[in-house]
Amino acid sequence: xxxxxxxxxxxxxxxxxxxxxxxxxxxxxxxxxxxxxxxxxxxxxxxxxxxxxxxxxxxxxxxxxxxxxxxxxxxxxxxxxxxxxxxxxxxxxxxxxxxxxxxxxxxxxxxxxxxxxxxxxxxxxxxxxxxxxxxxxxxxxxxxxxxxxxxxxxxxxxxxxxxxxxxxxxxxx
Amino acid sequence: xxxxxxxxxxxxxxxxxxxxxxxxxxxxxxxxxxxxxxxxxxxxxxxxxxxxxxxxxxxxxxxxxxxxxxxxxxxxxxxxxxxxxxxxxxxxxxxxxxxxxxxxxxxxxxxxxxxxxxxxxxxxxxxxxxxxxxxxxxxxxxxxxxxxxxxxxxxxxxxxxxxxxxxxxxxxxxxxxxxxxxxxxxxxxxxxxxxxxxxxxxxxxxxxxxxxxxxxxxxxxxxxxxxxxxxxxxxxxxxxxxxxxxxxxxxxxxxxxxxxxxxxxxxxxxxxxxxxxxxxxxxxxxxxxxxxxxxxxxxxxxxxxxxxxxxxxxxxxxxxxxxxxxxxxxxxxxxxxxxxxxxxxxxxxxxxxxxxxxxxxxxxxxxxxxxxxxxxxxxxxxxxxxxxxxxxxxxxxxxxxxxxxxxxxxxxxxxxxxxxxxxxxxxxxxxxxxxxxxxxxxxxxxxxxxxxxxxxxxxxxxxxxxxxxxxxxxxxxxxxxxxxxxxxxxxxxxxxxxxxxxxxxxxxxxxxxxxxxxxxxxxxxxxxxxxxxxxxxxxxxxxxxxxxxxxxxxxxxxxxxxxxxxxxxxxxxxxxxxxxxxxxxxxxxxxxxxxxxxxxxxxxxxxxxxxxxxxxxxxxxxxxxxxxxxxxxxxxxxxxxxxxxxxxxxxxxxxxxxxxxxxxxxxxxxxxxxxxxxxxxxxxxxxxxxxxxxxxxxxxxxxxxxxxxxxxxxxxxxxxxxxxxxxxxxxxxxxxxxxxxxxxxxxxxxxxxxxxxxxxxxxxxxxxxxxxxxxxxxxxxxxxxxxxxxxxxxx
Numbered sequence: 001x002x003x004x005x006x007x008x009x010x011x012x013x014x015x016x017x018x019x020x021x022x023x024x025x026x027x028x029x030x031x032x033x034x035x036x037x038x039x040x041x042x043x044x045x046x047x048x049x050x051x052x053x054x055x056x057x058x059x060x061x062x063x064x065x066x067x068x069x070x071x072x073x074x075x076x077x078x079x080x081x082x083x084x085x086x087x088x089x090x091x092x093x094x095x096x097x098x099x100x101x102x103x104x105x106x107x108x109x110x111x112x113x114x115x116x117x118x119x120x121x122x123x124x125x126x127x128x129x130x131x132x133x134x135x136x137x138x139x140x141x142x143x144x145x146x147x148x149x150x151x152x153x154x155x156x157x158x159x160x161x162x163x164x165x166x167x168x169x170x171x172x173x
Numbered sequence: 174x175x176x177x178x179x180x181x182x183x184x185x186x187x188x189x190x191x192x193x194x195x196x197x198x199x200x201x202x203x204x205x206x207x208x209x210x211x212x213x214x215x216x217x218x219x220x221x222x223x224x225x226x227x228x229x230x231x232x233x234x235x236x237x238x239x240x241x242x243x244x245x246x247x248x249x250x251x252x253x254x255x256x257x258x259x260x261x262x263x264x265x266x267x268x269x270x271x272x273x274x275x276x277x278x279x280x281x282x283x284x285x286x287x288x289x290x291x292x293x294x295x296x297x298x299x300x301x302x303x304x305x306x307x308x309x310x311x312x313x314x315x316x317x318x319x320x321x322x323x324x325x326x327x328x329x330x331x332x333x334x335x336x337x338x339x340x341x342x343x344x345x346x347x348x349x350x351x352x353x354x355x356x357x358x359x360x361x362x363x364x365x366x367x368x369x370x371x372x373x374x375x376x377x378x379x380x381x382x383x384x385x386x387x388x389x390x391x392x393x394x395x396x397x398x399x400x401x402x403x404x405x406x407x408x409x410x411x412x413x414x415x416x417x418x419x420x421x422x423x424x425x426x427x428x429x430x431x432x433x434x435x436x437x438x439x440x441x442x443x444x445x446x447x448x449x450x451x452x453x454x455x456x457x458x459x460x461x462x463x464x465x466x467x468x469x470x471x472x473x474x475x476x477x478x479x480x481x482x483x484x485x486x487x488x489x490x491x492x493x494x495x496x497x498x499x500x501x502x503x504x505x506x507x508x509x510x511x512x513x514x515x516x517x518x519x520x521x522x523x524x525x526x527x528x529x530x531x532x533x534x535x536x537x538x539x540x541x542x543x544x545x546x547x548x549x550x551x552x553x554x555x556x557x558x559x560x561x562x563x564x565x566x567x568x569x570x571x572x573x574x575x576x577x578x579x580x581x582x583x584x585x586x587x588x589x590x591x592x593x594x595x596x597x598x599x600x601x602x603x604x605x606x607x608x609x610x611x612x613x614x615x616x617x618x619x620x621x622x623x624x625x626x627x628x629x630x631x632x633x634x635x636x637x638x639x640x641x642x643x644x645x646x647x648x649x650x651x652x653x654x655x656x657x658x659x660x661x662x663x664x665x666x667x668x669x670x671x672x673x674x675x676x677x678x679x680x681x682x683x684x685x686x687x688x689x690x691x692x693x694x695x696x697x698x699x700x701x702x703x704x705x706x707x708x709x710x711x712x713x714x715x716x717x718x719x720x721x722x723x724x725x726x727x728x729x730x731x732x733x734x735x736x737x738x739x740x741x742x743x744x745x746x747x748x749x750x751x752x753x754x755x756x757x758x759x760x761x762x763x764x765x766x767x768x769x770x771x772x773x774x775x776x777x778x779x780x781x782x783x784x785x786x787x788x789x790x791x792x793x794x795x796x797x798x799x800x801x802x803x804x805x806x807x808x809x810x811x812x813x814x815x816x817x818x819x820x821x822x823x824x825x826x827x828x829x830x831x832x833x834x835x836x837x838x839x840x841x842x843x844x845x846x847x848x849x850x851x852x853x854x855x856x857x858x859x860x861x862x863x864x865x866x867x868x869x870x871x872x873x874x875x876x877x878x879x880x881x882x883x884x885x886x887x888x889x890x891x892x893x894x895x896x897x898x899x900x901x902x903x904x905x906x907x908x909x910x911x912x913x914x915x916x917x918x919x920x921x922x923x924x925x926x927x928x929x930x931x932x933x934x935x936x937x938x939x940x941x942x943x944x945x946x947x948x949x950x951x952x953x954x955x956x957x958x959x960x961x962x963x964x965x966x967x968x
Contacts, residue, residue, distance in 0.1 A: 027306060039304060087214050091210075092272075120216050149313030149315075150273065170577070
């Protein structure tokens with residue numbers, strides 16, 4: 001089978017050319033190849049498999065400036081800025097523990113122990129509608145849960161306790 | 174204008190103290206909401222309040238504390254920071270949805286949305302570079318922030334702050350505090366117990382009261398006879414007839430039973446008792462047959478009623494319901510769930526009733542015969558009952574899992590059947606088989622785990638039950654030796670004990686059934702109870718003569734929370750005129766068509782037909798006045814003539830032929846072997862995309878709508894077919910208000926007016942010539958397409 005030509009210009013950004021900063025108004029800006037973009041949007045191209053690699057950097061009109069191949073290659077200060085912005089966009093607290101799961105009238109009620117990116121642990125109960133759509137497994141590693149409000153939670157199967165997995169088991173397909 | 178806060182839900186009482194402590198005059202607050210994040214993305218209990226001059230954002234944390242001397246723990250707010258924004262600087266507020274969070278942004282260079290529209294400005298141009306980030310919050314708070322924005326706009330416009338602000342929906346059940354999954358339904362799934370679901374299911378028997386009464390009576394008779402049978406066959410026969418010394422042997426006394434039965438010899442007495450035993454068995458069998466016969470006559474009709482209710486409900490529900498449920502799951506609800514309920518009522522429920530009555534009856538008789546031995550028996554029961562209860566819970570989970578996998582397998586089969594051409598084109602048969610095999614493997618694994626559980630748990634319970642029986646045998650035997658218990662009573666006891674375990678054993682197996690039936694009923698009622706989002710208004714307006722003028726006024730719409738597809742769309746189509754809609758994929762063109770036909774309701778703003786809001790119009794009149802020709806063509810199972818007549822079943826044959834000719838469909842129809850009577854749809858004649866499209870146009874011609882929406886009607890056609898269809902469409906458009914949505918701008922060039930849509934809003938309007946002269950968005954799109962065509966022709 002033939003493969004596609006990968007010698008195309010993907011717009012990969014050289015980290016030497018980019019300088020992220022917090023612009024006036026609280027948005028993230030970037031100086032790149034002589035241009036100053038005061039409000040940029042960062043998007044993960046592979047949000048699950050590579051949350052810190054292949055980050056699309058676009059201007060406020062959604063025009064892609066380029067792709068950041070590896071966030072970890074940035075300087076510590078730059079990396080903190082980029083990760084902070086990504087965390088805000090991809091806000092998805094991690095499920096540490098599933099306390100209870102109850103199936104009632106087609107809705108699943110879940111009580112969970114969550115941890116946000118700042119490391120704060122808190123309890124949350126949520127209602128999930130149409131579980132076949134809103135509890136999704138990605139490969140054998142990750143479970144994404146979407147509640148009726150549109151909030152999303154991520155669980156790493158390997159990190160869940162046996163009891164938590166048992167409670168989730170009926171919905172993991 | 175003096176603003177007053179007249180609504181109690183506008184500023185939650187628990188926020189007043191926190192705002193006051195932070196230096197805000199809380200009594201002046203007009204509206205306040207609670208959001209959940211700080212601007213840096215950290216967790217925060219953020220109170221956002223607004224008075225007539227300022228927007229206050231109070232960051233902090235609610236903590237539960239125990240105050241010394243107080244009786245209870247109390248909630249205390251620990252404020253961290255107060256940010257104040259003067260309202261006069263907040264004239265360009267808007268929310269930007271990210272993935273699961275939203276930002277409230279202010280762009281001082283933008284005016285209020287309404288002012289923008291009046292000035293014909295483009296709201297979707299994006300950032301001016303002078304934006305300020307005001308608030309960050311998770312998607313769950315979007316509804317509250319939307320209300321807040323509306324309040325601020327009202328204040329800025331000098332209107333009553335809470336004008337058109339919907340009351341905050343009660344989100345939590347007042348009984349158990351559970352979040353309502355659908356706040357407008359106020360149905361708490363936790364407070365709805367399984368028994369009430371079951372009782373509701375029983376309500377479907379109300380049309381069959383006579384038959385149900387007959388079933389009930391025969392079941393009761395069967396049970397009573399079954400309870401009495403061991404007493405007659407063992408206790409009576411052994412202790413009263415066969416045990417020496419039978420006083421009757423010597424002929425000087427008459428046995429009470431012989432007297433009762435009117436017999437005069439022991440042999441006759443034995444024979445009579447045996448005949449009674451046989452007669453009881455025959456009556457039990459006959460009654461059993463009778464109640465099952467009547468039940469079998471009743472149940473299919475009860476299931477028929479249930480399936481009709483589900484199907485009716487599915488017709489009543491809005492399009493959004495179907496987009497949120499997979500086809501496989503819905504099909505399961507109509508067929509499999511209804512069958513589950515059917516089998517439970519045929520094979521499960523009657524025997525539950527029998528066994529429960531039998532259990533009570535047997536135990537009553539045991540107590541009457543010998544209460545000491547009866548109490549020994551009863552000590553074994555709680556453990557057995559507990560084990561059965563545990564098993565029921567585990568089996569309930571396994572059933573649920575099986576149901577979910579079955580649905581997914583149905584979806585996979587449906588995908589494989591419908592996508593067979595694509596699968597073959599990409600030579601992915603092996604991969605598809607592998608996926609299905611994997612799912613089949615999961616199914617098998619669930620079955621195996623269920624079977625393993627059943628095969629290990631039940632034998633252990635039976636063993637325990639046997640040990641119990643052995644203990645009763647031992648104690649009873651000793652009582653017989655001591656003369657405190659007759660042999661007949663012991664044997665009857667042991668027989669009853671076996672019978673006592675019988676109902677328990679049955680209830681254990683039927684408990685899975687019960688769980689499965691209630692699980693199915695729960696899903697069925699979910700469909701029946703689902704509230705149609707689009708409903709006929711209480712007093713629908715019927716227009717005498719619909720002319721067809723369409724006005725979209727500041728229309729906002731979102732399919733998913735916080736993801737607006739239309740953002741303040743405003744446009745007018747005069748009656749009888751044609752408007753071409755142009756825009757990139759995902760701009761909101763088809764959404765607009767769906768909203769005009771009221772397949773969905775607008776989130777904000779209004780759509781008016783002949784100056785009447787479509788939400789106030791009769792749905793039947795509205796929908797029968799709008800014809801939609803889209804690229805998604807659906808032909809129902811039936812003949813071609815049935816499909817053309819679908820919009821108007823009373824159309825004559827001549828009208829159908831005329832419509833088919835108008836739609837350039839007549840020639841290909843007559844070339845088919847059965848012509849207009851050719852069967853199409855699932856399992857029928859295979860028609861090409863162009864042929865199907867022409868049938869759908871003929872269907873719309875028969876409908877004779879005043880408003881015509883052509884939604885990418887020729888997008889998937891080749892040039893020749895498109896030419897034919899375009900002619901048909903031109904015929905169709907004359908004299909009707911037409912909204913033509915197309916990707917290919919060349920097809921819309923001749924439209925009387927064009928509107929260009931970008932990011933859910935109208936950015937340009939005018940004729941082809943004026944828009945080309947303007948050199949704006951339309952010119953850009955047109956040039957790109959023309960360049961593309963040039964490249965193709967050069968190749």
